[in-house]
Amino acid sequence: MSTQLILFFILAVIAILSAIGMLVSKNSVYSAMFLVLNFVTIAVLFLLLNAPFIAMVQVTIYAGAIMVLFLFVIMLLGTDMAAEGISMPWQPPIAILLSGALILEFAFILFFAQQDVLPQIEAISAAFGSPQSIGKLLFNFYLLPFEVTSVLLLVAMVGAIILAQRETG
């Protein structure tokens, strides 16, 4: 077995275990932490697949920004609030049914219908999706959208501050 494969199995086990841990832990902070672990593991999986940019985005956006937001909300609401919970007896069967359907779909496409559903594409170059090529695209072809996005983020920031500002005379 190659090191890649061994690494993959270790990561896969961690990813699945952390996902289960997230589901079963009663304390919502632990739950969030398990989710962070899950995100980071997936990021390493992307690295294994030679997609450093997606790995980086996965860490900064999911494990970073979004989880900070999650934790903020949990901390603000208090950890014990969520633990009480409302019992939803109808929820588990539906969840199992839906995830079962999803797994079946995956299995069907993977093992039976791969050729029909996914079009054959040419082999992509190694540079595809690398930080260099994305950077080049961003600062050449997509320069204007890139700059407009920066203005948009500035506006969102200014707007949030104005709405949250306390009245000062």
Next chain:
Amino acid sequence: MTTADLNVALPFIIVAAWACILLVIDLFIPADRKGLTALLAVAGMGFASIPVLLRFEESNRAFNGMIVQDGFSSFLQLLLLGVGVISVALAYDYLQRRKIVKGEYYTLLLFSVSGMVLMAQAGDLIIVFLALELLSVPLYVLSGFAAKSNPESEEAAMKYFLLGAFASGFIVYGIALVYGATGTTEIEAIHNVLISGVSNLGLLTVGAVLILVGLGFKVAVVPFHMWTPDVYDGAPSSVTALMSVGAKAGGFAALLRLFLAGFPEIAANLAPILVGVAALTLIWGNIAAIAQQNIKRMMAYSSISHAGYIFMMLPAIVDSDIAPDAISAALFYLFVYAVSNLGAWGVILALERADGGGLSIDDYAGLGERNPGLALAMALFMLSLIGVPPTAGFIGKFFLFRVVLDANMIGLALVGVITSLISAYYYLRVVVVMYMRSGDPQVRSERWLNATLWLTALGTFLLGIFPGPLLNLASRTGLFGLVP
């Protein structure tokens, strides 16, 4: 990127950059002299209109087709910059009265206008999306500008934000599907792929419908109009004035360009849906307006119905012979609607009291006696919104209906004419209350507000008598050179 690219983007760059600079300048302007910020904002928009005027007739593409310049974009940019200037003039006194003076109001307004200006030029779906967000996000914030003292304003901001974000989701998903079907996001290139027949037509149709739904939210056509009355009512009136004109013009800029230049063939397949949406919007907007007692809510439904009139042009542009007329009729109507509507909002602003009262239609009783000038102006705006002959609204509707008839959509034209008649009921009710009943309305008289009222009233009147020059301008608006 070359200088030529920058030149094409200049109107947007000036407004956006000036807004960024004004954000900093405003920090040094004392709180009691925020009029200076307003003046600087107006100066920025005035300055941005210079490159538009200088290159009105040119047609260019820049930034790899991300943005395009043609008569269509230039016409809309001038209109939108004008709307921005008038919105500042309307807001200046109103903010002081409601005690919500903050320099950021004008900066956010500038950002919103920059988004509209960019939208007029959008040649790529990515820019369509970004421009839409750039014009919407400041409007979300501005809707909640009076949230500290007025919970309704907070509610309006929240509703507008949530539904706006929802609509953006539709648009992004639609853009993704269109990209999946054609392999490009550039509007012209989409059309080329579509003609060559290599695209996945089903996927493209679904994508087009999703974009239509998302933009339909923004321009408030039935059945995506639910947010409009609440948001228009709750938001500060000066913001509503901008919203009801600017956001609509921006949305229609994207709709018209997409459906004419991007996928007219798909629009032809969707024609029954487009006609249905237009008819529903006309009927529901005009009928629901009758029941309103609050003038802001009435104007909200009125704006829905006017979106319906402009929306009639979407099924018409399918026919390439009619398309040029349809585009110029839509542009002319947008202009006329902007002038009359902003004027009407000016009168509403003049009568709104500091405590937020004075918004019921009954509060207009006795205006004809107390303030004949203002009452006359309001009557003029109402007549123009109905489409009564000597006013600009008549000319606008005349051209819209002519295009609809040319396109052989007689049913739709009938719906349009009948709903126009229905609209006379609620518009004239304001006039009747003003002149026939006695009362004691409190009217604010302020320099900028009065100047705006004069300007819009004159515009409404003169465009009704001499529509020629503007029509000429509107009919010379080539779209990617597709339309001569």
